[in-house]
Amino acid sequence: MNRIQSKLQEDKKLLSIYFTAGYPQIDDTVSIIEDLENNGVDMIEIGLPFSDPLADGPTIQESSTKALKNGMTTEKLFQQLKDIRKTVKIPLIIMGYFNPMLQYGVEDFCKKCEEIGIDGLIIPDLPVDVYSEKYQAIFEKHNLINVFLITPQTSEERIRFIDSVSNGFIYMVSSASVTGSTSGFGEDTKDYFKRISEMNLKNPQVVGFGINDKQSFKEATEYSNGAIIGSAFIKDLNKNGTSKISDFVKTLR
Amino acid sequence: MTYQADEKGYYGEFGGAYIPEMLYPNVEELRQQYIQIMQEESFQKEFKELLKDYVGRPTPLYFASRLSEKYNTKIYLKREDLCHTGAHKINNTIGQILMAKSLGKNRIIAETGAGQHGVATATVCALMGIECIVYMGEIDIDRQAPNVARMKMLGATVIPAKSGSRTLKDATNEAIRDWINNPIDTHYIIGSVVGPHPYPDMVARFQSVISEEIKSQLLEKEGREAPDYVVACVGGGSNAAGIYYHYLDNPEVGIIAVEAAGKGILSGESAATSALGKEGIIHGSKTLLMQTPDGQITEPYSISAGLDYPGIGPMHANLFRSGRAEFISITDADAMKAGQELAKLEGIIPAIETSHALAIFEDRKFKKDDIVVLNLSGRGDKDLSTYIEYFNL
Numbered sequence: 001m002n003r004i005q006s007k008l009q010e011d012k013k014l015l016s017i018y019f020t021a022g023y024p025q026i027d028d029t030v031s032i033i034e035d036l037e038n039n040g041v042d043m044i045e046i047g048l049p050f051s052d053p054l055a056d057g058p059t060i061q062e063s064s065t066k067a068l069k070n071g072m073t074t075e076k077l078f079q080q081l082k083d084i085r086k087t088v089k090i091p092l093i094i095m096g097y098f099n100p101m102l103q104y105g106v107e108d109f110c111k112k113c114e115e116i117g118i119d120g121l122i123i124p125d126l127p128v129d130v131y132s133e134k135y136q137a138i139f140e141k142h143n144l145i146n147v148f149l150i151t152p153q154t155s156e157e158r159i160r161f162i163d164s165v166s167n168g169f170i171y172m173v174s175s176a177s178v179t180g181s182t183s184g185f186g187e188d189t190k191d192y193f194k195r196i197s198e199m200n201l202k203n204p205q206v207v208g209f210g211i212n213d214k215q216s217f218k219e220a221t222e223y224s225n226g227a228i229i230g231s232a233f234i235k236d237l238n239k240n241g242t243s244k245i246s247d248f249v250k251t252l253r
Numbered sequence: 254m255t256y257q258a259d260e261k262g263y264y265g266e267f268g269g270a271y272i273p274e275m276l277y278p279n280v281e282e283l284r285q286q287y288i289q290i291m292q293e294e295s296f297q298k299e300f301k302e303l304l305k306d307y308v309g310r311p312t313p314l315y316f317a318s319r320l321s322e323k324y325n326t327k328i329y330l331k332r333e334d335l336c337h338t339g340a341h342k343i344n345n346t347i348g349q350i351l352m353a354k355s356l357g358k359n360r361i362i363a364e365t366g367a368g369q370h371g372v373a374t375a376t377v378c379a380l381m382g383i384e385c386i387v388y389m390g391e392i393d394i395d396r397q398a399p400n401v402a403r404m405k406m407l408g409a410t411v412i413p414a415k416s417g418s419r420t421l422k423d424a425t426n427e428a429i430r431d432w433i434n435n436p437i438d439t440h441y442i443i444g445s446v447v448g449p450h451p452y453p454d455m456v457a458r459f460q461s462v463i464s465e466e467i468k469s470q471l472l473e474k475e476g477r478e479a480p481d482y483v484v485a486c487v488g489g490g491s492n493a494a495g496i497y498y499h500y501l502d503n504p505e506v507g508i509i510a511v512e513a514a515g516k517g518i519l520s521g522e523s524a525a526t527s528a529l530g531k532e533g534i535i536h537g538s539k540t541l542l543m544q545t546p547d548g549q550i551t552e553p554y555s556i557s558a559g560l561d562y563p564g565i566g567p568m569h570a571n572l573f574r575s576g577r578a579e580f581i582s583i584t585d586a587d588a589m590k591a592g593q594e595l596a597k598l599e600g601i602i603p604a605i606e607t608s609h610a611l612a613i614f615e616d617r618k619f620k621k622d623d624i625v626v627l628n629l630s631g632r633g634d635k636d637l638s639t640y641i642e643y644f645n646l
Binding site: 050051052053054055057058061062065068073074075097098099100101102103104124125126127128130148149150151153154155158173176177178181 | 269270271272273274275277278416417422423426429430433434435436437531532533534535536537544546547548549550551
């Protein structure tokens with residue numbers, strides 16, 4: 001069983017953290033992952049920076065621009081992560097846009113992820129239709145779970161289709177927005193969480209976008225299995241550097 | 254064998270819709286309805302009336318006799334520069350504003366580089382009384398002050414794109430983000446044959462009025478609908494798509510695409526995507542684009558703001574890959590010279606984008622009785638300050 005699948009079977013609300021690889025400093029990647037695990041984070045999304053991250057808000061875009069300036073590349077990230085499984089046990093997901101993976105070679109990229117011990121991928125601009133037609137077999141061959149997003153506007157029919165193609169969890173985007181743009185959830189959002197939960201999908205759901213503190217984490221996980229925090233963590237890294245990670249995680253639950 | 258888009262929006266291996274799920278409902282709504290809406294009688298009637306009475310179509314097909322004499326061939330100019338707002342861009346924005354109305358949208362967003370598409374969008378929004386927001390790179394806002402003023406005078410809100418390289422590609426990213434944040438009431442008017450399906454096909458259909466008119470105009474002048482060659486400059490490629498459209502699948506017609514070489518293809522400051530680009534994904538479309546070996550999108554350069562886009566439309570990527578079209582790249586210097594030459598020989602000051610297409614005659618020779626139709630896509634008024642500086646006028 002893949003680490004993501006076993007983690008999702010634990011009886012708890014998963015706290016998942018996103019950060020951009022190569023930010024704030026190029027060589028911070030491994031120590032950030034280790035610190036997050038040591039402070040009780042359940043799952044990590046490692047952001048592979050991209051020049052044009054069109055689903056992201058300014059916080060993640062700026063961290064990506066900085067990481068690229070620092071010299072981050074796909075190859076560099078793989079080098080940094082090559083021994084990560086000697087120290088880290090929690091599920092690791094690479095989140096990035098499709099073009100850098102396409103240039104690396106999708107098959108080679110997946111193979112490398114498997115060798116390192118990456119458990120899954122989140123690729124916002126690889127639509128489920130293209131994935132199931134062209135790439136699913138490659139991902140499955142290398143034991144990678146591909147995670148798809150749904151939004152409040154996603155139709156029930158499409159959610160069912162995404163559920164049928166998924167084998168880890170569904171990334172439930174909290175509102176119609178790019179990352180980092182909202183705080184706190186209104187009644188509409190809570191209704192949406194509830195509506196999805198009542199669909200009894202085969203895959204559990206993890207909520208992302210707009211979660212930045214204990215309160216929003218609690219609300220996001222009322223009907224779901226966990227929540228992902230990204231922009232708020234990047235902002236904290238920007239303000240406090242890498243030495244205060246434990247303080248940040250402690251504020252969340 | 255066709256060079257048009259298939260039903261999934263692919264031109265050969267290029268095209269498609271590589272979009273985040275947040276955009277799926279918007280794009281899917283458009284995909285399901287665009288052809289049906291365009292074919293409605295009431296839509297066609299309003300579209301044609303506006304093109305005639307508001308844009309000033311049909312634009313003339315002008316036989317450029319002195320230019321023809323100099324290059325010893327028969328050169329016709331399709332005078333898109335005479336359209337309202339000064340370029341072909343308005344053909345598409347008229348079509349898309351009517352599309353937005355049919356879809357029940359009451360808020361328009363657009364991206365712009367040099368400001369031409371922004372002005373064309375602000376114009377049709379004013380015409381229809383619809384709110385208009387234009388994203389423009391912070392650097393371009395500084396470079397193109399007159400167009401920023403035009404958009405404001407037309408009632409549009411111009412929002413600077415401050416992310417990334419702060420130019421056209423970032424303005425496009427910001428417009429896409431706006432659409433993600435406003436999925437219900439907003440229509441995104443993309444300005445070229447780029448972006449996710451159905452945009453390249455939809456924009457090409459709106460611009461196809463250019464070659465539709467050429468067919469009947471050429472029949473009248475030369476007794477035949479098809480020329481030997483059609484020539485256009487390509488940034489994203491909307492004026493090119495328009496002049497190629499009805500000739501794409503006619504192998505008798507040679508297709509010539511002219512890209513901006515900037516300071517030279519190997520200078521590091523160029524926008525010649527077919528020569529320098531590799532297959533990849535930009536703004537939701539699989540196409541050729543300029544990028545690092547690691548897949549980061551790079552910033553192109555051209556003296557012409559309308560040609561410095563790091564990708565090309567998927568139609569053109571396929572025309573290049575299949576060998577259907579001949580691609581030529583022209584440097585800043587050769588383009589400027591050709592612009593000056595047209596002014597002196599024919600009394601027409603072209604946009605610098607168009608000057609690139611005009612520059613091919615220096616090296617690319619045609620037969621004496623070849624009929625070459627070149628899309629004079631825009632007028633040079635917007636470029637006067639660049640011409641003044643370049644030629645010390």
